[in-house]
Amino acid sequence: MNNQFDWTLVRSFLAALEHGSLLGAARALHASQPTLGRHITELESQLGVVLFERTGRGLLPTATALRLADSARAMEAGADQLARQVSGADTRVSGTVRITASQPVACVLLPPLLVRMRQALPDVQVELVASNAISNLLRREADIALRMVRPDQASLVAKRIGQVTVGAWAHRDYLRRRGTPRQPMDLLTHEVVGTDRDDTIRRGFARFGFPVGPETFGLRTDDLMAYWAAVRAGLGVGFIADYMARTDNEVQPLLPMIKIPPLPIWLTVHREIRTNPRIRAVYDFLADAVPKAL
Numbered sequence: 001m002n003n004q005f006d007w008t009l010v011r012s013f014l015a016a017l018e019h020g021s022l023l024g025a026a027r028a029l030h031a032s033q034p035t036l037g038r039h040i041t042e043l044e045s046q047l048g049v050v051l052f053e054r055t056g057r058g059l060l061p062t063a064t065a066l067r068l069a070d071s072a073r074a075m076e077a078g079a080d081q082l083a084r085q086v087s088g089a090d091t092r093v094s095g096t097v098r099i100t101a102s103q104p105v106a107c108v109l110l111p112p113l114l115v116r117m118r119q120a121l122p123d124v125q126v127e128l129v130a131s132n133a134i135s136n137l138l139r140r141e142a143d144i145a146l147r148m149v150r151p152d153q154a155s156l157v158a159k160r161i162g163q164v165t166v167g168a169w170a171h172r173d174y175l176r177r178r179g180t181p182r183q184p185m186d187l188l189t190h191e192v193v194g195t196d197r198d199d200t201i202r203r204g205f206a207r208f209g210f211p212v213g214p215e216t217f218g219l220r221t222d223d224l225m226a227y228w229a230a231v232r233a234g235l236g237v238g239f240i241a242d243y244m245a246r247t248d249n250e251v252q253p254l255l256p257m258i259k260i261p262p263l264p265i266w267l268t269v270h271r272e273i274r275t276n277p278r279i280r281a282v283y284d285f286l287a288d289a290v291p292k293a294l
Contacts, residue, residue, distance in 0.1 A: 007079060010072050012039035017069060021058035094123035097282045100142035104224045106130035108244050113289045124278050143279050145268040157271050162291035163262040168254040169245040173234040184208045184258055191236030193227060196220040201239060243294050
């Protein structure tokens, strides 16, 4: 085995592992499929192992690949940390900051704020990643994260900057067709947009004394943007973050007596990169702007 293998090969290995195909890995790294294929083959040759089974549906990692993944990710984190330390030496507020947030936050809450931030920090570019995976920040795939769950890793600094309130909402077209529910029990005779594997809504019905099964809901989805689109289309009553619902005047609030516990929102960053001027500037902007938008 050759111990002097190229970091570029390891990066290609991790991309193939994450995306499950040469096409997906090539897109992620802005490279060609043949280049990725050569990298994987060369790394296998240098290590003397088979990393992937080539199938018609993509790349299937071998047990050896899965065992090597943690070490490869540690190399990736080290390379990223070195790059950040080097870039942090530049005191100008310029460059790229990568922000990760859940789909609703990334797609609905942040864009208007980024318009203002662009004016305040014109030399800062933003890469926005809509993802619910906390691993994005842990693996240094992002500089700043907005999350509904506080991370417990010692290497991260988390600041609770506000809370997301949630209520029952429905489109005017639906209410014209079916009438307006006045009490929680009225929902039993209404169309309610439900969730699939997430049983939060079903547990909410049970707390009101109305146990229901999945078949109660004409549409079920765990994708929060698809859920919001369904409510906006008039498919039924939905439980939506208030900041989302307020973006469409045709969607009306319902049943204020239903008290849904608000969700905290945490602004999270790596401890050592808070000293980076551009990341600090974006962090401070979001810490001030996000609570005002909720």
